Amino acid sequence: MKIDGNLNKIGEWLKGTGPNSDIAISTRVRLARNIDKIPFTHWANKKQREQVLSLVKGAAENSNLLKGSLYMRMSDVSELNRQFLIERHLMSIEHAQDPGYKALVIEPREIINVMVNEEDHLRIQVIQSGFNLTDSWRLVDKLDMELNQTLSYAHSIKWGYLTACPTNTGTGMRASLMLHLPALAMTKQINKVLQALAKLNVAVRGIYGEGTEALGNFFQISNQVTLGRPEEYIIGDFERVMHQVIGREAQARKYLLMKEKAQLSDKILRAYGTLKSARIITSSETINLMSSIRLGVHIGILPDVNIKTINEIYIMTQPAHLQKLEGKILTADQRDMKRADLIRAKLK
Amino acid sequence: MKIDGNLNKIGEWLKGTGPNSDIAISTRVRLARNIDKIPFTHWANKKQREQVLSLVKGAAENSNLLKGSLYMRMSDVSELNRQFLIERHLMSIEHAQDPGYKALVIEPREIINVMVNEEDHLRIQVIQSGFNLTDSWRLVDKLDMELNQTLSYAHSIKWGYLTACPTNTGTGMRASLMLHLPALAMTKQINKVLQALAKLNVAVRGIYGEGTEALGNFFQISNQVTLGRPEEYIIGDFERVMHQVIGREAQARKYLLMKEKAQLSDKILRAYGTLKSARIITSSETINLMSSIRLGVHIGILPDVNIKTINEIYIMTQPAHLQKLEGKILTADQRDMKRADLIRAKLK
Numbered sequence: 001m002k003i004d005g006n007l008n009k010i011g012e013w014l015k016g017t018g019p020n021s022d023i024a025i026s027t028r029v030r031l032a033r034n035i036d037k038i039p040f041t042h043w044a045n046k047k048q049r050e051q052v053l054s055l056v057k058g059a060a061e062n063s064n065l066l067k068g069s070l071y072m073r074m075s076d077v078s079e080l081n082r083q084f085l086i087e088r089h090l091m092s093i094e095h096a097q098d099p100g101y102k103a104l105v106i107e108p109r110e111i112i113n114v115m116v117n118e119e120d121h122l123r124i125q126v127i128q129s130g131f132n133l134t135d136s137w138r139l140v141d142k143l144d145m146e147l148n149q150t151l152s153y154a155h156s157i158k159w160g161y162l163t164a165c166p167t168n169t170g171t172g173m174r175a176s177l178m179l180h181l182p183a184l185a186m187t188k189q190i191n192k193v194l195q196a197l198a199k200l201n202v203a204v205r206g207i208y209g210e211g212t213e214a215l216g217n218f219f220q221i222s223n224q225v226t227l228g229r230p231e232e233y234i235i236g237d238f239e240r241v242m243h244q245v246i247g248r249e250a251q252a253r254k255y256l257l258m259k260e261k262a263q264l265s266d267k268i269l270r271a272y273g274t275l276k277s278a279r280i281i282t283s284s285e286t287i288n289l290m291s292s293i294r295l296g297v298h299i300g301i302l303p304d305v306n307i308k309t310i311n312e313i314y315i316m317t318q319p320a321h322l323q324k325l326e327g328k329i330l331t332a333d334q335r336d337m338k339r340a341d342l343i344r345a346k347l348k
Numbered sequence: 349m350k351i352d353g354n355l356n357k358i359g360e361w362l363k364g365t366g367p368n369s370d371i372a373i374s375t376r377v378r379l380a381r382n383i384d385k386i387p388f389t390h391w392a393n394k395k396q397r398e399q400v401l402s403l404v405k406g407a408a409e410n411s412n413l414l415k416g417s418l419y420m421r422m423s424d425v426s427e428l429n430r431q432f433l434i435e436r437h438l439m440s441i442e443h444a445q446d447p448g449y450k451a452l453v454i455e456p457r458e459i460i461n462v463m464v465n466e467e468d469h470l471r472i473q474v475i476q477s478g479f480n481l482t483d484s485w486r487l488v489d490k491l492d493m494e495l496n497q498t499l500s501y502a503h504s505i506k507w508g509y510l511t512a513c514p515t516n517t518g519t520g521m522r523a524s525l526m527l528h529l530p531a532l533a534m535t536k537q538i539n540k541v542l543q544a545l546a547k548l549n550v551a552v553r554g555i556y557g558e559g560t561e562a563l564g565n566f567f568q569i570s571n572q573v574t575l576g577r578p579e580e581y582i583i584g585d586f587e588r589v590m591h592q593v594i595g596r597e598a599q600a601r602k603y604l605l606m607k608e609k610a611q612l613s614d615k616i617l618r619a620y621g622t623l624k625s626a627r628i629i630t631s632s633e634t635i636n637l638m639s640s641i642r643l644g645v646h647i648g649i650l651p652d653v654n655i656k657t658i659n660e661i662y663i664m665t666q667p668a669h670l671q672k673l674e675g676k677i678l679t680a681d682q683r684d685m686k687r688a689d690l691i692r693a694k695l696k
Contacts, residue, residue, distance in 0.1 A: 262685060266627035273625025279614035337610060 003072065003081050007324055010315050011088060011110030011127070016307035018130020022298035023246045025178040025218070027132040029140045029235075030125040032163045032172035033147075034154040040164040041117045049101035049117050056116045059150035060105050065143045066114075069107045074099035080329075083320035089127060091115050112143060119164045120172075122147070131246065133175055133239045137231060140173075160227070167224070171231050175238050176222030179245060182295045183252035185217045186264075193248060194219075200241055201225050215284055216291035221245070253299055268296035272305075276347050280333075281340045286317050305347070313346050351420065351429050355672055358663050359436060359458030359475070364655035366478020370646040371594045373526040373566070374437075375480040377488045377583075378473035380511045380520035381495075382502040388512040389465045397449035397465050404464045407498035408453050413491045414462075417455045422447035428677070431668035437475060439463050460491060467512045468520075470495070479594065481523055481587045485579060488521075508575070515572070519579050523586050524570030527593060530643045531600035533565045534612075541596060542567075548589055549573050563632055564639035569593070601647055616644035620653075624695050628681075629688045634665050653695070661694050 013026045034040055035055060038048050053073070060066045074082065074095065082096040091104050095118045103116040115123040124147070126140040154162040161172035168174070184190040194204050201224040206215060223238040256264045271292035275281075294310050296302035315321060317339045323330050326338055361374045382388055383403060386396050401421070408414045422430065422443065430444040439452050443466045451464040463471040472495070474488040502510040509520040516522070532538040542552050549572040554563060571586040604612045619640035623629075642658050644650035663669060665687045671678050674686055 262627055266688070269625040269627055270622055273621035274618055277617040277621025279610055279617060340614070 003070065003077065004084065004324055005108070006088075006110060007321070010308070010311050011090075013089075013111060013127040013129050014311040014315065015129050016311055018128060018132050020246050021130035023180055023249050024131035024242070025180055026127055026129055027136045027175070027177055028125060028127045029133070029136040029173065029175045030123055031140055031144055032120040032161065032168045032174075033122040033124060033144070033151075034162060034164070035121050036152040036154045038121065041119060041121060042164060046101060052117055052121045053101065053103050055151055056103065056105075056114065056122060059147045060114065062150050063143065063146045065112060065139075065146055066105060066107055069105050069112075071105050072103060074102040074104065080320050080323060084324055087318040087320050088315065092118060092123075094118060112139070120168070122151075131177065131242065133177075133235050133242070137173075137175065137235050141231070168226050170227035171234060173226060173231050173234065174222050175235055176220055177242050179219050179221055179242075179249070180217060180291065180294060181219055181245070181249050182217040182291055183256050184249050186256060187252045189248065189252060190217075193245060197221065197241070197245070202238070202241060216287035218287075218291070253295070257299055264299075265301050268292045268301050272296065272302060272347075275343050278340045278343070280336045281343065282336055283317060283319065283339065286339060286343065287314070290314055309346050313343055317342055351418065351425065352432065352672055353456070354436075354458060355669070358656070358659050359438075361437075361459060361475035361477050362659040362663065363477050364659055366476060366480050368594050369478035371528055371597050372479035372590070373528055374475055374477055375484045375523070375525055376473060376475045377481070377484040377521065377523045378471055379488055379492050380468040380509065380516045380522075381470040381472060381492070381499075382510060382512070383469050384500040384502045386469065389467060389469060390512060394449060400465055400469045401449065401451050403499060404451065404453075404462065404470060407495045408462065410498050411491065411494045413460060413487075413494060414453060414455055417453050417460075419451060419453050422450035422452065425452075428668050428671060432672060435666040435668050436663065440466060440471075442466060460487070468516070479525065479590065481525075481583050481590070485521075485523065485583050489579070516574055518575035519582060521574060521579050521582065522570050523583055524568055525590050527567050527569055527590075527597070528565060528639065528642060529567055529593070529597050530565040530639055531604050532597050534604060535600045537596065537600060538565075541593060545569065545589070545593070550586070550589060564635035566635075566639070601643070605647055612647075613649050616640045616649045620644065620650060620695075623691050626688045626691070628684045629691065630684055631665060631667070631687065634687060634691065635662070638662055657694050661691055665690055
């Protein structure tokens with residue numbers, strides 16, 4: 001497997017299927033784990049970090065679930081490829097910085113990835129398409145147990161799994177959903193919903209995680225509780241809350257279709273017209289317009305557009321993807337033109 | 349001939365031909381005339397105004413150039429039809445107000461019209477397609493002479509033709525061009541050009557005359573000199589100045605095509621995409637987007653669009669036209685939808 005083996009494809013988690021995939025783009029569950037008796041990454045010296053890399057590499061090689069995976073040291077990965085991996089949601093922005101003594105394991109379908117020596121020694125992550133919390137939890141749990149056969153985790157009976165940041169201590173688990181909430185935004189209910197979520201120990205972020213904007217009405221919503229309860233209960237609670245948010249968005253879509261169909265069609269079809277016509281387009285305009293197209297497909301206003309095409313455009317119009325597809329470094333202006341070309345070709 | 353006999357057509361002056369018609373949409377020359385020994389309209393009593401109406405009606409019936417024309421008293425014309433006539437540039441906004449004792453003569457091809465009892469007893473007007481000052485002057489002059497065979501004009505040897513407003517006294521002539529100057533606007537030269545024109549006794553207005561905005565980069569530019577020189581000289585001077593403005597716009601278009609073709613194509617093709625996609629659109633957005641389409645046709649970026657179609661959209665998407673085409677009164681919201689439907693049908 002090569003880093004860019006899937007350059008022309010999208011990961012399984014973006015296939016656009018799975019429960020409620022008209023609203024829940026994808027589900028992610030990640031576990032933070034640290035190896036016993038080795039200091040957390042930021043306190044570890046080079047030798048200790050090297051030891052972590054080697055231990056995790058060995059454990060990954062013994063894992064069934066990681067069979068066929070690519071293990072790469074970040075220092076061997078070019079800046080462009082690191083950006084490429086971030087764009088595919090296969091690692092965090094932080095993991096791309098200071099690449100020394102860091103590694104990444106990615107599984108061929110891009111459902112599983114493991115960051116090594118990020119904030120914690122291991123960040124084990126599963127991403128799946130749709131509203132798939134229980135399945136994703138089961139898969140990440142299974143992988144965790146496999147790795148645990150080789151690795152000895154830092155764990156305390158009182159606190160549970162020990163992590164670099166105390167907010168992760170306990171289960172070390174964070175579950176998150178990428179939700180597409182355009183109708184809540186159009187009906188101006190989104191802020192109320194987000195405020196209600198804030199009170200329920202749930203955090204809301206933009207597409208690329210903490211500190212990023214909610215472009216295109218995509219919201220990454222994650223549970224904040226890690227301590228004091230078993231994973232299944234935490235997942236169950238989070239699932240119920242998310243179920244309600246998804247229900248609110250579905251209602252808002254029905255309302256718009258009933259009461260403001262003309263305005264809604266106008267917005268969606270204009271977005272489609274612009275994307276099929278533009279010769280120059282930035283990535284934020286793309287994400288915003290594609291948000292309308294995605295909604296249009298799901299509510300039947302653009303029945304002929306394939307959701308897979310939309311997800312391909314979403315992934316492939318990002319800067320590193322565009323440059324890898326083109327086979328050369330492009331300036332921002334050049335990318336804006338290539339992006340427009342790619343979108344027109346995909347929507348033809 | 350009926351008022352709305354040309355509802356589904358556009359007047360000859362919008363056929364999109366004639367010299368420099370890629371920049372000069374149309375040429376208009378109008379003469380202000382008053383009948384001798386009758387007070388100017390605003391000072392005349394009802395009987396005197398009635399007398400003017402009757403004299404002009406008789407003169408129009410004797411005119412060869414006005415053969416087949418429609419003579420209508422404004423008080424017999426519904427508000428919708430008055431708006432319709434304004435939209436077709438066949439009379440002024442002022443002429444539609446207080447319709448008592450006012451009349452309008454329109455010739456079937458819509459090249460000639462005569463307003464009776466507007467500010468002056470007669471406002472004789474010729475509109476033609478393209479940059480056509482000399483021809484238009486000749487035609488209005490010929491009509492003036494025909495009418496003068498029946499009517500006796502208020503005239504003084506010292507001042508020339510006497511008019512209600514002293515700014516028209518002398519020749520009573522005003523020549524104007526409707527210019528489309530999108531490239532001067534895009535290259536940010538337009539204000540400089542307009543400032544230079546202001547110094548040359550030339551006035552600049554928006555599409556519907558005095559006090560209206562320059563929507564879609566359409567500028568109605570008219571000479572302000574009426575006194576002290578024969579008409580041919582005034583026309584000649586104005587023609588030279590307008591020739592320069594047209595030349596500047598042509599240069600700016602070439603510059604944009606050479607230096608900013610991608611941005612220009614993007615703007616034009618996006619406008620086209622939006623017009624072909626929108627389900628709701630206001631008239632000002634229409635005029636602004638159609639401005640880009642018009643430019644696109646003339647510089648070869650949209651070679652398949654017909655300039656006649658563009659002019660039809662420009663005329664027929666106006667409120668009164670839309671309502672007459674639909675056969676009923678429409679609210680602003682309904683018009684915005686019908687307008688979008690009409691545009692999509694025309695651009696198909």
